Amino acid sequence: MSIFINRETRLLVQGITGRDGSFHARQMIGYGTKVVAGVTPGKGDQLFEGVVPVFNTVAEAVQETGANTTVIYVPAAVAAAAIFEAADAGLALLVCITEGIPVLDMTLVMSYVSERGARLIGPNCPGLISPGQSKVGIIPGNICAPGRIGVVSRSGTLTYEIIHQLTGQGYGQSTCVGIGGDPIIGTNFIHCLSAFEADPDTDAIVMIGEIGGTDEQQAAEFVSRAVTKPVIGFIAGQTAPPGRRMGHAGAIISGSSGTAAEKMQALATHGIGVMKRPADVVPLLRERL
Amino acid sequence: MNLHEYQAREILKRHGIPVPDGDVAATPDEVTAIAARLGGRGRVVVKAQVHAGGRGKAGGVKLAATPGEAKAMAQEILGMTIKGLTVHKVLVAPAADIASESYVGIIVDRASQRPVLMVSPAGGIDIEEVAAKTPEKIHRLAIDPRYGLLPHQAQGLAFSLYKDIAQVRAAADIMQKLYAAFTGTGASLAEINPLITTAAGQVLALDAKIVVDDNELDRRPEIAALRDASAEAPSEVQARKAGLTFIKLEGTVGCCVNGAGLAMATMDLVKYYGGEPANFLDIGGSSNPQKVVNALRIITADPNVKAILFNIFGGITRCDDVANGIVQATRQFPLPVPMVIRLTGTNEQEAVQILTQAGFSALTDMDEAVKQAVAKTQGRAA
Numbered sequence: 001m002s003i004f005i006n007r008e009t010r011l012l013v014q015g016i017t018g019r020d021g022s023f024h025a026r027q028m029i030g031y032g033t034k035v036v037a038g039v040t041p042g043k044g045d046q047l048f049e050g051v052v053p054v055f056n057t058v059a060e061a062v063q064e065t066g067a068n069t070t071v072i073y074v075p076a077a078v079a080a081a082a083i084f085e086a087a088d089a090g091l092a093l094l095v096c097i098t099e100g101i102p103v104l105d106m107t108l109v110m111s112y113v114s115e116r117g118a119r120l121i122g123p124n125c126p127g128l129i130s131p132g133q134s135k136v137g138i139i140p141g142n143i144c145a146p147g148r149i150g151v152v153s154r155s156g157t158l159t160y161e162i163i164h165q166l167t168g169q170g171y172g173q174s175t176c177v178g179i180g181g182d183p184i185i186g187t188n189f190i191h192c193l194s195a196f197e198a199d200p201d202t203d204a205i206v207m208i209g210e211i212g213g214t215d216e217q218q219a220a221e222f223v224s225r226a227v228t229k230p231v232i233g234f235i236a237g238q239t240a241p242p243g244r245r246m247g248h249a250g251a252i253i254s255g256s257s258g259t260a261a262e263k264m265q266a267l268a269t270h271g272i273g274v275m276k277r278p279a280d281v282v283p284l285l286r287e288r289l
Numbered sequence: 290m291n292l293h294e295y296q297a298r299e300i301l302k303r304h305g306i307p308v309p310d311g312d313v314a315a316t317p318d319e320v321t322a323i324a325a326r327l328g329g330r331g332r333v334v335v336k337a338q339v340h341a342g343g344r345g346k347a348g349g350v351k352l353a354a355t356p357g358e359a360k361a362m363a364q365e366i367l368g369m370t371i372k373g374l375t376v377h378k379v380l381v382a383p384a385a386d387i388a389s390e391s392y393v394g395i396i397v398d399r400a401s402q403r404p405v406l407m408v409s410p411a412g413g414i415d416i417e418e419v420a421a422k423t424p425e426k427i428h429r430l431a432i433d434p435r436y437g438l439l440p441h442q443a444q445g446l447a448f449s450l451y452k453d454i455a456q457v458r459a460a461a462d463i464m465q466k467l468y469a470a471f472t473g474t475g476a477s478l479a480e481i482n483p484l485i486t487t488a489a490g491q492v493l494a495l496d497a498k499i500v501v502d503d504n505e506l507d508r509r510p511e512i513a514a515l516r517d518a519s520a521e522a523p524s525e526v527q528a529r530k531a532g533l534t535f536i537k538l539e540g541t542v543g544c545c546v547n548g549a550g551l552a553m554a555t556m557d558l559v560k561y562y563g564g565e566p567a568n569f570l571d572i573g574g575s576s577n578p579q580k581v582v583n584a585l586r587i588i589t590a591d592p593n594v595k596a597i598l599f600n601i602f603g604g605i606t607r608c609d610d611v612a613n614g615i616v617q618a619t620r621q622f623p624l625p626v627p628m629v630i631r632l633t634g635t636n637e638q639e640a641v642q643i644l645t646q647a648g649f650s651a652l653t654d655m656d657e658a659v660k661q662a663v664a665k666t667q668g669r670a671a
Contacts, residue, residue, distance in 0.1 A: 156574070239560045278554060
């Protein structure tokens with residue numbers, strides 16, 4: 001098994017005829033993802049690569065093809081609109097790769113998406129992959145291998161580095177999820193940890209965080225309360241300089257400075273194995289499995 | 290993007306929030322003129338305009354009794370550095386006659402995924418300490434962005450600041466206008482600290498901070514035009530123009546990485562192996578050799594850099610594009626220091642071939658590359 005996506009995933013690509021959308025649609029098809037439809041308004045009569053039907057609207061695409069998941073590659077200026085449309089069409093899983101969506105737009109998007117019972121992953125994320133089953137997004141398929149480690153990360157290329165270390169040393173992955181680095185994201189560490197805990201085919205979880213916010217601290221607290229599987233974690237930004245922070249609201253709302261040291265401490269306190277560098281991932285997993 | 294206090298005051302004023310008189314100056318003579326105009330009978334305050342917190346504690350905010358004194362203060366403050374930033378402008382305002390200081394701020398809250406309004410009757414420079422030690426003195430409200438800040442919500446919070454109903458109404462009005470300013474500028478933070486009452490009972494916004502969400506700038510050219518490039522480090526301005534994210538640090542290993550998380554992890558690893566990173570540099574996700582050329586120009590302009598470290602994990606970024614950029618750059622200008630290149634992922638083989646033909650070697654292991662780069666800064670073999 002896996003979390004969020006698997007062999008049954010029927011994928012729709014919003015922005016399939018665009019530069020990024022078309023490139024990654026080909027990669028996903030090549031990986032074996034069931035790409036069943038594309039959407040580009042005004043190109044509703046085309047066939048992408050001669051096989052994938054393109055529709056003018058998401059609703060039409062869902063109705064005609066039974067798509068249950070969408071991945072969004074449209075430009076930032078229209079990305080919030082694309083998420084609204086996908087949520088309205090009744091899709092269960094929305095994955096938004098696009099970066100640069102204004103955070104105030106995301107406050108509106110999140111109310112809309114959660115009221116319709118959909119799950120959003122991202123925005124500003126690399127998407128997810130259940131190796132050997134389905135890839136939704138931009139994580140390079142060739143660095144992954146099927147297996148029993150769950151990976152959840154706020155980062156993009158750093159996630160690839162960790163997956164590369166895992167695969168290279170014989171640890172395949174059940175699912176790797178890039179949750180995105182924006183202040184407002186649809187799926188957070190806790191959602192993923194909870195899903196991995198419930199997944200019978202995941203034995204251990206690697207979480208990759210970074211400086212800023214308090215998501216990692218809350219996730220660590222959740223792990224000590226609700227996760228029985230071994231968890232190890234990495235926090236990027238140990239050498240990041242203290243910012244020239246303006247205003248006080250950030251510190252007041254989070255009650256935290258969001259430094260790597262504070263986060264690593266929280267991970268350790270809650271029984272999570274703390275990696276000092278990416279290469280520690282496999283040795284730490286071996287200790288705990 | 291940070292706005293200066295004087296810019297934030299202008300925005301609040303435009304939204305109808307009462308702000309004391311005041312003006313911005315770039316020279317001591319301008320300060321004298323403003324102080325003479327404002328200060329007629331009383332003292333003025335001269336405040337450094339830099340994008341850094343803790344200005345007062347750093348000596349960047351001073352009181353002056355006369356225009357002559359204001360000029361002397363301005364001479365001290367203009368040109369001083371606060372947290373590495375040079376002061377080019379000061380705000381001159383009448384010294385307020387303060388009866389009470391409150392705090393009013395709006396921020397996008399990651400946890401509730403909404404704008405949250407926070408107010409406290411214990412405003413002023415120690416507000417963070419108040420929040421940490423006596424959190425019951427901070428009142429919060431998550432705003433539903435579909436409806437905005439409703440009148441009864443603002444008034445309810447205003448009652449936690451004042452007893453006098455005229456002041457409560459004035460503060461509630463200010464909160465609603467602040468929310469309008471917050472959404473109207475595409476802010477991620479808008480803050481009045483302190484919100485004061487005067488001896489005469491007036492409620493005024495004495496100091497204001499606005500941080501604009503960078504993702505809003507494309508659709509708000511009038512806000513983007515407020516950017517003050519002179520208030521930022523020149524190398525950071527140059528990097529932004531080239532589409533790179535760059536932060537200068539004090540170390541000797543110049544880092545060029547794709548992706549912010551991997552860039553931070555690379556800097557951490559430099560430190561782990563006994564070196565010090567000279568910068569944070571993210572070339573982003575695109576595959577453009579010119580970006581690499583620009584990145585190398587910026588890194589090599591730093592005289593502290595003793596070795597350059599590339600760490601590229603190809604995904605969207607193609608390793609061959611990075612390799613081409615490295616080769617193009619070294620044809621355009623000689624590199625003054627040794628370089629260690631690590632690349633793996635998309636089109637790695639093509640990249641290795643391009644680099645080998647140009648006389649460079651490339652590694653595939655991140656730890657090995659970092660170790661070698663650190664060793665080169667220390668003049669030894671890894």
